Amino acid sequence: MASANESRPVIVGVDGSEASTHAVQWAAAEAHARKVPLKLVHVIDTENDFPFVADDLEEEEAFGRDVLKAAREAATIEDYTIDIEVELLRGRVNRAFVDLSEHASLLVVGSVGTGFFARMLLGSTALSLAHHAHCTVAVVRGADGSPVPPSSGPVVAGVDHSDSADIVVGAAMQEAAIRHTDVTAVHARRRRGSQEADEEARARIDRLIATWGAKFPSVQVETVLAEAGPTKHLVALSSGARAMVVGNRGRGGFESALLGSTCQSLLYHAQCPVIVARTRVTT
Template identity: 40%
Template sequence: MSAPVVVGVDGSESALHAVRWAADEAARRGAVLRLVHAVEIPTGYPPGFVDSDALRAALAEQGRSWLEQARQAAPGLATEVVEVKAAAVPALVKESTHAALVVLGSRGLGGFTGLLLGSTAVELAAHAHCPVVTVRGTDNGHDGPVVVGVDGTPLGEAAIAFAFHEASIRGTGLVAVHTWTDLVLEAAFAGGAAQLDFSVLAAQAEELLGERLAGWQEKYPDVPVSRHVSRDRAASALLRHADGAQLVVVGTRGRGGFRGLLLGSTSQHLLQHAPCPVAVVRTGSSRED
């Protein structure tokens, strides 16, 4: 059996959508689907204001109900049901140590409220030990390709590896996207923009992308690859190719068009506007088992 596919459960419709996506992923991998509900017991109420025992019992009952609802959303699949008394991010980071990937809805309730808003999403993606997938959009792209952002450095290898594996197990093609706008901006700030030969930069970018993909194309000969190099911003290029895709894959570090992907507006834009699920792969976190 493969490592389990972990999905966060909080009772929201978005989480149920994530459960169904994760169930399909687990079936493709021959893996167990691990349903995890994290609940952080509120503290600090004045004495007598809240019956802490009754509150714990109510939260536990609610959690069990949500987990059962999630289990029923994945019929016929081997599942594990886990209730954790902890904050959502630490609980999921711990789960990620033995998972193939962690899957989340794009919106949440309970222990996962605001998980994709602000620093919480950044924290999870930065510390998880496996790829983190945010399930966005509908299922309109179930026949589409997998899209991967290639930053042109060795640090992006984990994202490329994950993307090729996903394309292979889905029986679909891979769209590799590389942008080089930031190279132009760096030269401009250094005072050398006037001397830039864009045709040379474009040729170098094409060559770099080919080098980064070569070994993986040999490993996955069953995956047809489409290469796209453009003088564009990373978010714009990825969103353009994400339309109709099954999945968009990005790394957490890099240079070129994907610098700071989890530190600024690019990541937020992708997580908020991508029309399909988004996988964030931290360097060293990609797993194929």
């Protein structure tokens, strides 16, 4: 699905945990479908409050090489036609991945882990990636905090009135095409709107769907206008979704989707991978 000029890799962070293994397998399917390389990256956090001594660093590097070897094996379980690269880095984790994202088509991380990913969703790194990454970010998770992503259900797209709606719909339809499923496009508002406002919202979503439908003709889309708050409605729908796509900024119903507590709620409580769409899909 990548254009001739779009060959930036799918980059996935690995740490040896079960969560990162599932993130690698999820990312491998993305790379195969997009016809781009898969890059596996392990970062040794050498900029923390407890500096490594030489023996510790040597041990961490040996562990990192083992982690990358196992991740490569996980990426090749399916018979995908992809080039796989590996990289072992030192530095601050969030800064390393933000820098890497400048040269990626998609940045993928697991939802829980043994090392830095365990802290990622408990601290600031996930928010940092959502706000500062130069590409779309996917946090792979399953139901009830499981690292296993669901294998059925539609892709749910949170659509608002902002310019990011076009990016979100395109990313959702691309993801649905990759996963051979449908899209549920949701416009959630905090209070009941007028019939005129509802018709305007539906018409705008229909125009976006028509535009992207020409590029992803196999994907069927259902539009839902919901009165529940955006976080509550998205979390509820995620229990039956294959993935959830939201924008990195917006106004109206999804204005706070990636700001403060709402973002953290989605990352903690969504029952499927959460995809933060930052860049427009190219086909």
